[in-house]
Amino acid sequence: MNATVTDQLPVLVIGAGPAGLAAAAHLVERGIEPLVLEAGPVAGAAVREWSHVRLFSTWGEITDQAAEKLLAPTGWVKPDVKTYPTGGDWAEQYLRPLADVLGDKVRFGARVTGVSRSGRDRIVDADRESQPFTVHVRYADGREEKILARAVIDASGTWALPSPAGGDGLPALGERAASDRVSYRVPDLDDPAVRVRYAGKRTAVIGSGASAFTALATLADLAQSADGTGTHATWILRRGISGSTFGGGTADQLPARGALGLAAKAAVDEGHADAVTGFRTEAIERAGEQLVLVAEDGRRLDPVDEVIVLTGFRPDLSFLDELRLGLDERLQAPVALAPLIDPNQHSCGTVYPHGVKELSHPEEDVYLVGMKSYGRAPTFLALTGYEQVRSVVAAIAGDHESAERVELVLPETGVCGGAGLFDQPNTDDAAEAGGCCAPTPQLIQLGTTTPASSCGS
Template sequence: MPTTTRPGPTETSPALPVVVIGAGPVGLAAAAHLRDRGLPFVVLEAGTQVGASVREWAHIRTFTPWQHLVDPTAEKLLAPTGWTRPTTPVPPTGGQLAEQYLEPLGALLADDVRLRHRVVALTRDGLDKSRTVGRAERPFLVRVSDDAGRTRDLPARAVIDATGTWERRNPLGAGGLPARGEEDAAEFLVGPLPDVLGRDRSRFAGKRTLVVGGGHSAANTLLSLGLLAREVPGTQVVWAIRGTDPARVYGGGPADELPARGRLGTDLRGLVGSGAVELVTGFATTAIEVTGDTVAVVGTTAAGERRIEGLHQVAAATGFRPDLSILSEVRLDLDPGLEAPRRLAPLIDPAFHSCGTVPPHGHRDLAQPDDGFYVVGMKSYGRAPTFLITTGNEQVRSVVAALAGDLAAADEVQLVLPETGVCSVDATGTDTGGTGTGGTGTGGTGTGGTGGAAGCCGAKTGLDGLTVPAEAHQARPAGTPARGFATGLPGGGRLAELAVTEVGASGNGVGSGAASGCCSG
């Protein structure tokens, strides 16, 4: 029978540990910074290994080179063990990221990492969310359940929630709810990143598959299905998006400062242009109907209702949302739409920003009304899909510096982000959209066209005094240094030099891209 143990009331003390929830790339980076500053901490991870969620997309190649994935402080701590950051210009797969970086880092921090420990709730010791008097002086209590069914409450000086969003996927329904019949059709649904060319090959070979979604997860699955269709006759691929133009998914192509990310969109454009993928635009899913051995997906379009029939499976690449259930007794200040910290939300809103145009943010924008609690990493972006691991590394550097009392370091700019090349801004700061370029991709030659990425890179951030400079979006003339928009400085930003790693020829594009959302690293 599960048991619960709980310590008596204890005043907040620097001697109590900082609890980091999640042992993914950002959670372990936070732990590295805590170790480097000599602050006691414990990392709680629900999985059986560090990087458990990353391993679920082990077959997917990121579009982010190693130098933008490895946290500098983690690299410094690993150096005495003989570990060196991989020098290959080819971005790693999720499996390589876990095995070559997260595992060594987890081993270094092993004394303070607890695997198979799932956090089920969080509160202030002895005070529910409605109680204010003395709240700041009480430690947090983190309720943890282990794999034996035992629960206990761990006191903590501060809590850093780096649990990500991988376990909370958006439903297919266009209104945010499951489509009618979605639960009944569960056996026909697959996650956002199936291993089409490996473990899951038999499920897709010679079958008709619908991919729903307009992000890089969808693009990865489509490219893999396109290659499978060339190898196995009868394999059919349909792609449905809510928008009327896929230009934003295609991205900036050669203008993207992460070459692998640019090639992902270029190859997808070629696949659609060749006719290997049937593209359905302006489609909002309303229902799923099981019809024997197949399903039909029903949706609305500008022309009325449309049915996509004869489907053997549906890949739902519709994005992710944060799981806030463990935070029901924590005082939060979240944007009602994105479910991101309120100060951060307008800086990351995908209606105005790509992952390369996120304005400065750090501990001040991540802090919550319960002093000492921070949401970082992908979860800090709420429902926005524009997160990069590079940004998460900077977030935790700033947060840990603040917890150490080093506000000067917490507010210091130490990051530049590579632009997507999706759109440009004219001299007046107006979002003009980017110009797409044709290219040879999997299954054939793509066709050129206007990018039409309106709204992707708007200049205004939504917060007074924080404006993305137009130069951050303008096309870079040939031969000039690449530049990205710096993050981490409250109240302003600057452009800084960015070293760009060139990767080899495009090939078929399979395996390029991100694990989730628009820009995840």
């Protein structure tokens, strides 16, 4: 297929979340036809799964400029830029109207099952770059289709693949067998069934970032409610507790993010939670109606009724297997981007604005954007995703000057060694990887004795 014909094909966008719909808006602005394929039944399907969680970014920080221009003629009014929406607010008041404007450019119930070059598997070199992409799609009604595209922007996120409890990155022994008592989401206590599940119970919370903070604060609120007597959390960290464990506090340029860490600290200080440090889970064992967590060193914790695993998310790369991606071997993020976001190197959470240069792969015209681009790294803001798609779309349009220009200033965390930058629940114990070692496992009450560590900050 010649270049002229290929250029008439749509740009295929995978995922109708914040980054995917923003990419479509930028494509429309450039006069390029987008086709957005969303596996879920509605726009922002993944965001809606944590609709009860309040973002720590304001409305002024979670909408895209090209998307706003597309919405303006419809009479859409941007919510108060100083207020903090929930995930449900974000999906219903911004993502749904945006998808409505895009109309038939967005298809729901459309799961991408494979992407390749037309007539070329990943081995074949001959005329590879001149061939369009072929995208295999399975619809909710069972139909299958092959779609040709001039470029592919994967904004499918990482929400569908939560990381397990095991300290070695694999599911802990017994984790699957205990699935009826193990959750990988922040509990929605407004749901009566969920509230009953945790009220008056002992719950282990595994994780060290924003989602773990939210869960600890949520359970602490439940413990202080009329129906929550006896509710208690055991917070399990793979490393130790230092001055940076709870984030930037009042020094954070995103105040709500700082407040979230302080709320988690209050939950522990006030006795609603205990913190167990240096604990890397190896097994989850049944003990009657309860569960016992066992560490790699053999240490066993007191029985709990429920376990909430908030150790991050992973990218689904299976449907991209026939493409030549250049991914970092640790983070599964683009090779040029990985050094900027690697928690082994950057404990301060500073993420430089970036675009097409850092997101390119050996396979031309395919890009992972949004949370998907960060692989297993825990540091992400919606603003970062919007800058990514602005740059990528400019490159697809041939406007290389704009593609290489940085048009974003990000807020600082105000802390080193903290949980990183988040707009969405994507906390990951990778954020703890920046230190050299873990302290001896121990149970502590914050406000009393903090364990010393030879790792420094």
